[in-house]
Amino acid sequence: MxxxxxxxxxxxxxxxxxxxxxxxxxxxxxxxxxxxxxxxxxxxxxxxxxxxxxxxxxxxxxxxxxxxxxxxxxxxxxxxxxxxxxxxxxxxxxxxxxxxxxxxxxxxxxxxxxxxxxxxxxxxxxxxxxxxxxxxxxxxxxxFQARRWFFDMRRPLDGDGIPVPAPAGGLRVVPFTAAYDDATRSAHNEAFRENWGHTPATADRWRHGATGARSFRPDVSFLALDGDEVAGYLLSHEYDAETAMTGVRECWIDRLGTRPAWRGSGVATALLTSCLRAGQEQGYRRAGLNVDSADANGALSLYERCGFRTLHTWTGYVRPL
Missing domain, CATH: 3.40.630.30 (Gcn5-related N-acetyltransferase (GNAT))
Incomplete structure (x- = not known):
């Protein structure tokens, strides 16, 4: 019973x-x-x-x-x-x-x-x-009604070394440092301001879910700097439970964005390839991410060009309140 x-x-x-x-x-x-x-x-x-x-x-x-x-x-x-x-x-x-x-x-x-x-x-x-x-x-x-489709994508990190093209305009790609934490949050809010479903990240929510999370990995996270200004950013995470269950270290690319003034300069490509090469050198066996299939800035095509392939599809459902 x-x-x-x-x-x-x-x-x-x-x-x-x-x-x-x-x-x-x-x-x-x-x-x-x-x-x-x-x-x-x-x-x-x-x-x-x-x-x-x-x-x-x-x-x-x-x-x-x-x-x-x-x-x-x-x-x-x-x-x-x-x-x-x-x-x-x-x-x-x-x-x-x-x-x-x-x-x-x-x-x-x-x-x-x-x-x-x-x-x-x-x-x-x-x-x-x-x-x-x-x-x-x-x-x-x-x-609830279906409104949007998202893809989980993965890319193996074995094989030959990954080339890293430099962004245009003298921008520098550097490892993430905490000194740029709040500037990165501001850059993220600006980069995603027009994206579907985006609400600006507050400082406490950013620390909790992004750079202060237990899973955050600064050694495979990067910034694109124009002088001392954050033009773009890539933040990566690694989940211990995932590694324990699968036996595979995965570099999960959680946030990647370019501020509007620097789009078209190769910033996203330079950040992404820098992350993939660093992950390869540090023993990660694959990289993963989730992308909005209708992203207006061409994120899906960027990931496909860099070797990512779709593994799972998620449907975004919405209900008015």
Whole structure:
């Protein structure tokens, strides 16, 4: 006889149970995403998530069988975005757990939006792995619509050395240093200002998810400088859980951008190839990244020219709030 499921907010002490849930989901869904408890503690520690209000776990007999989270961004321009996520253990699917969690997400996302930016339009966003048709149907049934497609791309780093062309105009490509941290954040906000779904990164969110993250690797991260000004940047991460699970060191290119005034100067190509060569020299066996397939600045074609190929497709779903 199965225990009746119970719900309560997640706490940081729940990260081992959440890691077990993620492992069970990955074994069935095959997204090539691997997390350990420390990774999940980092995620739950997002400075803009209040776990008692912004998370929920579903428990059965002491086992976490489902979870959901909502993150309302602290800033907005034309639209206020709330990102939602969630998962259900494969052996607990088909019992209404996912339906209840999506209802919770929509309710909490609407609350966050109306608390923070009631005078702006609001949207709930989620990315769904394209082969997961059951999850797609669940969210479409709750009013989400497909709006954008994103590709996980990878490139092997074995073989011959990777040439690094210099950018035009006397720009220098140098390793990332903390002295340029806030200037890099500002450059990122400017570079992605017109991109779909972008909200400017605050200093605390930047430190948490970018240069202050446990996974951040400054030795495979680079800046393009014009004098002392950041014209472009590339920030890389390495995830210990991924390496432990696959036995392959992967350099994950998390952020790459060029400020508008320097586009067309070869900045992105120089940064990317500098990262790939450094990764190759430091023993990484592959590089990976995620890209918006409709990026207006030609990011997809750049990555394809540099040897990246698509491995997974994710669909960005949106629901008005």
């Amino acid at each position: 199965h225990a009746t499921p119970t719900r309560r907010p997640l706490t940081l002490e729940d990260t081992p149970a959440l890691a077990e849930l993620f492992a069970a989901v990955e074994a069935t869904d095959g997204t090539d995403e691997h997390y350990d408890a420390e990774d999940l503690a980092d995620e739950l520690g997002d400075p803009h998530v209040e776990l008692p209000h912004d998370s929920v776990g579903v428990w059965s007999g002491g086992e976490l069988i489902g979870y959901a989270r909502a993150t309302g961004l602290p800033d907005a321009t034309d639209v206020h975005l709330v990102y939602v996520e969630g998962a259900v253990r494969p052996d607990a699917r088909g019992q209404g757990v996912g339906t209840d969690l999506v209802k919770w997400q929509v309710t909490r996302a609407a609350q966050l939006h109306h608390e923070r930016f009631p005078d702006l339009p609001g949207e709930a966003h989620i990315q769904i792995h394209a082969p997961n048709t059951a999850k797609r149907d669940l969210y479409e049934g709750a009013g």
